[in-house]
Amino acid sequence: MGVTAVPFPLPRGACSIAASLELVGERWSLLVIREVAWGSHRFSDIARGTGAPRDRLTARLNSLVAAGVLEKRAYSDAPPRSGYHLTAAGRDLLPVLQALLQWGDKWVADEPPVLLKHAPAGHAEHPVDAEWICRTCGEPAIGSRVTRELTPAGRVLSGLPADEEHDHEH
Amino acid sequence: MGVTAVPFPLPRGACSIAASLELVGERWSLLVIREVAWGSHRFSDIARGTGAPRDRLTARLNSLVAAGVLEKRAYSDAPPRSGYHLTAAGRDLLPVLQALLQWGDKWVADEPPVLLKHAPAGHAEHPVDAEWICRTCGEPAIGSRVTRELTPAGRVLSGLPADEEHDHEH
DNA sequence: CCTCCTGAGTTTGACGATCGAACTGACCAT
């Protein structure tokens, strides 16, 4: 909830991955979010940081604002200027960015260009090496430990009969 | 390492997020990986599951194989047929998919269409609700707890002077 | 007052990517 616009139509076999990609899966979108998350808030800084063409950047910024991921905040009246900031939904995309960063560090970069450092209270500063842990049980939650199940809502979206009982109509 | 092809050119301000997106950031790529990860291995199943046009699917499958994320494995000689399977690099993308799934469940779906279930040894089955935890210190590793630092490799890619000492030239 | 500069876009025209639908070609079952 809280997120609205729908750039491209929802692919068959609907799932939340597809839904997320509709909002942030277009070219430049995630790089724009990275720039804003890392402290660039003005149009020109984001343009420089991502390398996106200015007209594409305008389009992406607008669609991300429409999607509820970014918000526009004025920082000057005289020449009317505003910067872009993450909403709560935008901040919740940080795990996606970190997953991509860790994957790129491991599989594509010869040497990571950016290091993430972690300094929680009571611990010395050290590089981040994170894994996906289930809040409920504290165990790693990835791969074969995880199974999938279609909900009633999912069955409807997939065009299947709504309940799991076999239906008697031919 | 292990990953090779480069579909679209590297944006300025290189980081591993951009590098990852070059390999798996094109339209359909992540949905294709979802389909394969969730058990569709044949062309037609992937086409049905993602909704991608067949020519696009051919292109994406080829680029993902070239990227080292998928591999083609023959399952029939007589009519020469092969299916697509995740490589180790491909399996390492599961956290990206799960991060997108969780974000979509929280921010775009009214009701999640697919539920992830977790059943580790010694725990009852329950829905997955995962977060990034640092392997080194066991603390959550996201947002303000994490800081960034440009490595020497990163400075070179960003076109900055290679060492962090101030240079004395002019 | 006139000119240059910056910041945030918008417009333009060329070009490449993407679309759905139709087609191919190999194999199998009847």
Added chain:
DNA sequence: ATGGTCAGTTCGATCGTCAAACTCAGGAGG
């Protein structure tokens, strides 16, 4: 022979993306 499945290819039309040029405001310098 006919129909069906599978893994693509080919097609013409549309859509997205690109770099560069342009707009429109408000300073700053002269």
